[in-house]
Amino acid sequence: MDFSWTPEQAQLRSAVAEMAEGELNEGLAERDKRGEFSREGWRRCAEMGIHGLPVPEEYGGASAGALTTVGVLERLGYGCKDNGLVFSINAHMWTLEIPLLAFGSEEQKRRFLPGLCSGALIGGNAMSEPDSGSDAYSLQTTAVLRGDRYVLNGNKVFVTNAPIADLLLVFANVDPERRPSGVTGFLLERDTPGLTLTRHVEKMGLKTSPMGELFLDDCEVPARMRLGKEGAGQNLFTHSMTWERSCILAGAVGTMERLLETCVAYAKGRRQFGQQIGKFQLVATKLVDMKARLETSRALLYKAAWLRDQGRSIFLEAAMAKLQISESWVQSAQDAVAIHGGYGYMCEYEVERELRDALGSRLYSGTSEIQRSIIAALMGL
Amino acid sequence: MVPKEQVQASVKQFILSEFLPGEDAGELETTTPLVSAGILDSIATLKLVTFLEEQFSVQIDAHEADVDHLNTVEDISNLVLSKL
Numbered sequence: 315m316d317f318s319w320t321p322e323q324a325q326l327r328s329a330v331a332e333m334a335e336g337e338l339n340e341g342l343a344e345r346d347k348r349g350e351f352s353r354e355g356w357r358r359c360a361e362m363g364i365h366g367l368p369v370p371e372e373y374g375g376a377s378a379g380a381l382t383t384v385g386v387l388e389r390l391g392y393g394c395k396d397n398g399l400v401f402s403i404n405a406h407m408w409t410l411e412i413p414l415l416a417f418g419s420e421e422q423k424r425r426f427l428p429g430l431c432s433g434a435l436i437g438g439n440a441m442s443e444p445d446s447g448s449d450a451y452s453l454q455t456t457a458v459l460r461g462d463r464y465v466l467n468g469n470k471v472f473v474t475n476a477p478i479a480d481l482l483l484v485f486a487n488v489d490p491e492r493r494p495s496g497v498t499g500f501l502l503e504r505d506t507p508g509l510t511l512t513r514h515v516e517k518m519g520l521k522t523s524p525m526g527e528l529f530l531d532d533c534e535v536p537a538r539m540r541l542g543k544e545g546a547g548q549n550l551f552t553h554s555m556t557w558e559r560s561c562i563l564a565g566a567v568g569t570m571e572r573l574l575e576t577c578v579a580y581a582k583g584r585r586q587f588g589q590q591i592g593k594f595q596l597v598a599t600k601l602v603d604m605k606a607r608l609e610t611s612r613a614l615l616y617k618a619a620w621l622r623d624q625g626r627s628i629f630l631e632a633a634m635a636k637l638q639i640s641e642s643w644v645q646s647a648q649d650a651v652a653i654h655g656g657y658g659y660m661c662e663y664e665v666e667r668e669l670r671d672a673l674g675s676r677l678y679s680g681t682s683e684i685q686r687s688i689i690a691a692l693m694g695l
Numbered sequence: 696m697v698p699k700e701q702v703q704a705s706v707k708q709f710i711l712s713e714f715l716p717g718e719d720a721g722e723l724e725t726t727t728p729l730v731s732a733g734i735l736d737s738i739a740t741l742k743l744v745t746f747l748e749e750q751f752s753v754q755i756d757a758h759e760a761d762v763d764h765l766n767t768v769e770d771i772s773n774l775v776l777s778k779l
Contacts, residue, residue: 416757451737495731495762546761548737553757625754629741691738692745694713 317616323382327389330362331568334393342396342522346667349521351478355399360433364390365403369411374428380619384564388615391565392572395664397671398522400565405474405523406430408558410437410483413499413550417542422501426481438475439483440528441551443468448684450485451494451548455530457486464488464500464540466508466533474678476526477514480504484530485551488544497547501539508533519670558679560618560632563639566675567615570608570646573668577601577653591653600649607642614638630692637685640675647672697779702751702772709746710768714739725769730762740765747771753778 319327338355345352359365367383369375378386391400411430414423429435446452455468466486476482482502489496502509510529517525542550578601581592591597618631647669651658658665676682703725711720714734729735735743743765744755753775759765764774 492731494737542758543761543763546758549757549761552737552741552760627741627744627748627755629745688738688741692742 315617315620317381317620319385323385326382327385330364330386331389331393333358333362334390336393338394338396338399343661343664343667345396346398346521349516349524351402351522351524352396352399353478355394355396356402356436357433359390359399359403360431365406365433366411366427366431368407369415369427369431373415373423374431380561380622381616384561384615384619387561387564388568388612391568393568394565395572395668396522397565397569397668398520401520401562402436402475402523404558404562404565405439406437408562409439409474409554410481412557413439413483413541413554414501416553417499417546417550419538421538422541426501430481435480436475436478437481437483438473438479439485439554440470440473440476441485442470442472444471447472448681450551451497453485453487453497455484455486456490457488457498457500457535459488459537462537464535464537466500466502466530466535468530469512470528470530472515472678473526473528475524476511476528477524482528483541483554484528485547486530487547492545494548495545497551498544499541499547499550500535501541502533502535506533506535517674519667519672519674521670555679556627556629556632559636559685560615560622560628562679563611563636563643563675564615566639566643566672567608567612569668569672570604570611570643573646573650573665574601574604574608576665577604577650581653597653600653604646604649607646611635611639611642630689633680633685633688633692636679637682637689640672641682643672643675644669697751697776699772699776702775703768705750706747706768706771706775709743709750710734713742713746723768725772726767728766729768730766735765743771747775751775751779 337358363376366375367378371377394400430437441450443453457464457466484500484502485497487496488498508531512527512529515525581597582590584591614635618628618635621628621631650665651669654663654665657663707723740760744760765771
């Protein structure tokens with residue numbers, strides 16, 4: 315394994331971090347309070363080519379490998395404190411672009427991917443329902459073929475980007491008796507008749523990433539908008555989730571690095587009992603653990619991406635990366651609050667927001683418990 | 696070229712040991728449905744794909760990990776052989 319960056323990769327990583335630091339953080343504390351998505355930030359990231367990194371050039375992307383992609387996203391997370399914006403970009407890439415690329419018809423890919431890569435279109439997917447979360451394939455939304463159209467009925471929750479999305483990948487069952495084997499994916503444009511965004515959901519963290527619920531009431535979708543074959547939904551979702559688990563927290567690795575640097579600087583500058591607080595072993599230990607978590611997270615992130623670039627399936631590695639990075643991010647953000655003491659609890663220091671933003675990572679893309687179950691099964695247990 | 700019988704035997708052995716422990720090997724025919732009968736669920740499919748890629752040094756594409764390609768030992772063997 316070789317994780318050294320070529321001059322071109324290093325230049326891109328550096329440019330992204332510089333842009334993010336200089337252009338994506340202004341007014342964040344206020345936007346976080348208002349739960350406001352940054353369209354300008356979205357546009358700037360798209361201009362840098364971030365949205366289309368793993369998509370082939372012929373569809374408007376950058377044809378970057380997985381390792382390059384996570385390497386760039388890592389630097390985006392380092393420079394950009396707007397974790398909600400980074401999350402929205404990730405949802406757009408892994409839950410829509412990637413399955414569209416793997417399962418879409420040539421017509422679908424040529425119609426939608428260029429706009430998704432340029433940022434002109436905002437995307438996401440709709441899988442979870444009020445009664446199906448971790449047990450995703452027990453979804454109740456149905457799709458019935460009538461002539462050249464499918465009629466969808468159901469309710470979707472926790473849909474990232476829903477309030478701002480132009481295109482969504484919606485999962486429904488075409489034959490509930492076949493259970494998981496009936497689950498099928500459909501591409502729905504925002505103005506599809508019968509598709510309604512029923513409410514904007516407020517969250518604990520990642521507040522600048524809009525989330526909503528969908529209601530499908532006799533929603534008519536042309537058959538040509540089905541993604542893949544009937545019954546391919548499980549396969550499609552597995553593919554999407556494997557990419558997502560291996561890449562979605564690349565930005566969090568950069569965030570952990572930024573947090574660590576902030577905390578080291580604070581521990582050197584803050585004095586109590588006549589010395590720098592970093593000289594106290596109990597504080598230093600937290601910083602050492604943050605460093606170890608950062609390095610192990612980065613190693614797992616890079617390894618999974620490198621294996622993918624070798625053409626290997628990475629179900630195990632993706633689950634391990636997701637588990638390790640999410641748990642590390644939460645613990646390190648918690649340590650960052652502790653190191654800052656009372657100031658860490660105050661919003662103006664912007665450390666408490668990092669903890670709120672980190673907590674969701676234990677839940678989305680499969681909870682830590684689900685990741686452990688996958689890892690255990692793939693270990694032969 | 697690896698003989699088809701050898702691929703089938705290897706796949707059958709893996710399925711018996713991983714997903715049907717203690718079952719009579721004679722009950723698993725090359726045409727026994729695996730996906731539609733619930734023997735291969737989503738996690739089991741991940742294990743099978745990982746096994747096939749490592750055992751036969753092949754790459755299973757995302758769209759191939761479905762009932763059309765993995766429902767029986769015969770289907771699985773044909774998929775592997777098409778890549779060797």
